[in-house]
Amino acid sequence: MVKQVRLIDYPAGRAARDFWSFSGDALPALDENQIKVRIDWVSVDPGMSGWITDKPSYMPPVKPGEVMRAFGVGEVVETRSERFKVGDWVTGFLGLQTEAIFAEKAVRKIDVGQVPPQLFLSGLGMTGYTAYFGMMDIGQPQESDTVVVSAASGAVGGIAAQLAKQAGARVVGIAGGPIKCAYLTDELGLDAAIDYKAGSIGAALDAAVPAGIDLYFDNVGGEILDAVLDRMNYRGRIVVCGSISQYGDFAAARGPAGYMRVVTHSLKMQGFTMRDYMHRVPEAFETLAQGYASGSLKFREHVLEGLETFPDAYEMLFDGRNHGKLLIDIRGDH
Amino acid sequence: MVKQVRLIDYPAGRAARDFWSFSGDALPALDENQIKVRIDWVSVDPGMSGWITDKPSYMPPVKPGEVMRAFGVGEVVETRSERFKVGDWVTGFLGLQTEAIFAEKAVRKIDVGQVPPQLFLSGLGMTGYTAYFGMMDIGQPQESDTVVVSAASGAVGGIAAQLAKQAGARVVGIAGGPIKCAYLTDELGLDAAIDYKAGSIGAALDAAVPAGIDLYFDNVGGEILDAVLDRMNYRGRIVVCGSISQYGDFAAARGPAGYMRVVTHSLKMQGFTMRDYMHRVPEAFETLAQGYASGSLKFREHVLEGLETFPDAYEMLFDGRNHGKLLIDIRGDH
Numbered sequence: 001m002v003k004q005v006r007l008i009d010y011p012a013g014r015a016a017r018d019f020w021s022f023s024g025d026a027l028p029a030l031d032e033n034q035i036k037v038r039i040d041w042v043s044v045d046p047g048m049s050g051w052i053t054d055k056p057s058y059m060p061p062v063k064p065g066e067v068m069r070a071f072g073v074g075e076v077v078e079t080r081s082e083r084f085k086v087g088d089w090v091t092g093f094l095g096l097q098t099e100a101i102f103a104e105k106a107v108r109k110i111d112v113g114q115v116p117p118q119l120f121l122s123g124l125g126m127t128g129y130t131a132y133f134g135m136m137d138i139g140q141p142q143e144s145d146t147v148v149v150s151a152a153s154g155a156v157g158g159i160a161a162q163l164a165k166q167a168g169a170r171v172v173g174i175a176g177g178p179i180k181c182a183y184l185t186d187e188l189g190l191d192a193a194i195d196y197k198a199g200s201i202g203a204a205l206d207a208a209v210p211a212g213i214d215l216y217f218d219n220v221g222g223e224i225l226d227a228v229l230d231r232m233n234y235r236g237r238i239v240v241c242g243s244i245s246q247y248g249d250f251a252a253a254r255g256p257a258g259y260m261r262v263v264t265h266s267l268k269m270q271g272f273t274m275r276d277y278m279h280r281v282p283e284a285f286e287t288l289a290q291g292y293a294s295g296s297l298k299f300r301e302h303v304l305e306g307l308e309t310f311p312d313a314y315e316m317l318f319d320g321r322n323h324g325k326l327l328i329d330i331r332g333d334h
Numbered sequence: 335m336v337k338q339v340r341l342i343d344y345p346a347g348r349a350a351r352d353f354w355s356f357s358g359d360a361l362p363a364l365d366e367n368q369i370k371v372r373i374d375w376v377s378v379d380p381g382m383s384g385w386i387t388d389k390p391s392y393m394p395p396v397k398p399g400e401v402m403r404a405f406g407v408g409e410v411v412e413t414r415s416e417r418f419k420v421g422d423w424v425t426g427f428l429g430l431q432t433e434a435i436f437a438e439k440a441v442r443k444i445d446v447g448q449v450p451p452q453l454f455l456s457g458l459g460m461t462g463y464t465a466y467f468g469m470m471d472i473g474q475p476q477e478s479d480t481v482v483v484s485a486a487s488g489a490v491g492g493i494a495a496q497l498a499k500q501a502g503a504r505v506v507g508i509a510g511g512p513i514k515c516a517y518l519t520d521e522l523g524l525d526a527a528i529d530y531k532a533g534s535i536g537a538a539l540d541a542a543v544p545a546g547i548d549l550y551f552d553n554v555g556g557e558i559l560d561a562v563l564d565r566m567n568y569r570g571r572i573v574v575c576g577s578i579s580q581y582g583d584f585a586a587a588r589g590p591a592g593y594m595r596v597v598t599h600s601l602k603m604q605g606f607t608m609r610d611y612m613h614r615v616p617e618a619f620e621t622l623a624q625g626y627a628s629g630s631l632k633f634r635e636h637v638l639e640g641l642e643t644f645p646d647a648y649e650m651l652f653d654g655r656n657h658g659k660l661l662i663d664i665r666g667d668h
Contacts, residue, residue, distance in 0.1 A: 240596050262574050262605035269603045271596035
């Protein structure tokens with residue numbers, strides 16, 4: 001029996017714990033140009049909040065009653081496609097389910113010979129690509145730069161911070177709590193870490209970046225952005241990371257109080273999402289895969305086990321309880 | 335006798351009507367490398383508000399008791415400089431006064447053979463340069479663009495809007511009241527004008543730019559920026575014009591409510607001031623002077639007469655009562 005997590009209805013706010021149902025449906029026979037995939041790992045992403053609302057977005061919403069959309073990786077177990085043979089590995093929107101049938105065009109083949117398959121959901125997937133293009137194409141860190149990254153122990157921020165460090169910049173990460181901060185300096189090798197829960201973010205920035213900030217990779221907006229803006233150097237750049245838009249309530253999101261500094265210090269703020277860069281994914285993949293292989297890039301994963309953990313996993317994202325890319329290992333559900 | 339306008343003290347807010355005194359002092363004899371200049375025209379600029387506060391800024395403040403800083407144009411009437419002869423025309427911070435002595439390095443020679451001298455305070459001065467670099471270097475209007483300019487009948491906005499129109503874009507100007515709006519379409523040849531005082535700015539934008547906005551030249555911030563942001567197209571650009579920072583109260587200036595659209599639509603917001611471009615002034619001057627000579631660029635001036643009009647002139651700027659570059663003709667004061 002195949003297991004699925006389905007959306008019952010659109011939640012009104014972030015809290016969605018009671019909006020999921022678990023089903024166990026049988027699969028039909030394959031049609032031509034279809035494959036059956038056994039799904040081993042699924043990804044829990046902030047973008048999911050945009051898929052369970054009826055507001056217009058860049059993707060159609062998941063409809064009530066449907067299997068919840070999610071990135072996943074899995075192995076082809078049955079095929080009526082000439083493109084895929086049994087034993088091939090694939091990724092794409094495989095959904096929160098243990099097994100499913102897909103049109104051959106709906107998934108992408110991956111090579112898991114060198115790397116564990118779940119990496120295609122973290123550092124070698126959208127998370128890594130987002131960090132790569134945001135930092136390297138928009139931010140363009142220089143050796144002389146002081147770079148600040150918020151949510152720096154998070155899935156995207158951690159990779160973005162490491163890429164800036166590799167470019168020779170001085171990199172300061174902002175994270176919540178001493179454990180995440182120790183990870184930034186001790187594991188990722190950042191120059192300093194700021195615990196935004198420990199006190200005044202402004203005073204901590206004054207101590208960590210006395211000469212101001214040249215490049216800010218913004219994963220969070222809000223008060224931290226305000227404090228950073230006040231300390232941006234002349235001609236500073238702010239990368240407004242795609243994932244920020246997918247946390248919380250769009251309507252409540254407000255702009256930085258220090259808007260005037262954009263003028264007085266000739267700042268540039270630039271937003272992006274991955275749709276700007278889909279045509280350049282191979283470039284990101286190559287860089288990230290090489291970094292991983294050489295040990296110079298670390299991808300932190302936060303792994304839960306079993307589809308039944310999903311309602312809690314989804315809430316963890318918005319509570320900041322995860323540390324690294326949040327994945328669910330569903331091999332035990334098969 | 336030479337007449338001057340002096341700052342009595344720093345005003346607490348915008349209202350500065352009672353903070354000016356009028357003096358009539360004699361000038362000392364010239365030292366070496368000095369010139370005496372008869373000043374014919376002075377410029378009233380929003381930037382003045384930043385000079386009459388003790389808050390740190392990009393320029394030192396005018397001290398209480400000093401002659402008020404202002405751009406001006408005038409003629410050399412006495413010289414102990416090898417660089418200047420009697421009859422030369424100069425511009426620079428000549429101050430609110432009818433005659434004054436300057437170090438030769440403090441002023442710049444101008445050629446008034448082809449154009450009236452006061453143009454060096456409007457379209458061929460900082461106002462024109464700000465419009466030019468903001469629109470042409472940062473904004474870079476394309477033929478396929480829909481461009482919106484706020485304060486489009488103002489000194490900077492009017493020139494910026496005409497430059498975008500010349501680049502082939504569709505240009506919509508925002509201004510306050512039917513007279514200014516008629517000027518935008520009838521005199522400047524813009525494609526449409528929106529009277530922000532006439533009703534909902536959002537509804538007016540929906541009617542004027544149904545296909546959205548590609549480039550916004552922001553002279554005002556606030557609610558108009560919010561309404562424009564909601565209608566920015568994918569990969570839109572927002573030029574945050576230098577002069578905006580000099581209107582009103584820095585501390586109260588707030589960022590746009592639609593910050594999230596910066597991400598979802600991959601927008602770029604870029605601020606600038608003229609200090610970024612001082613090295614490229616000749617390029618701007620050339621373009622603007624040619625446009626003026628050929629009649630393709632119109633520079634609107636709002637001229638008052640006499641130094642005694644200054645306290646009112648200063649307040650006009652912030653009330654939006656001026657229409658065009660605000661100048662004072664002080665030839666009658668000599």
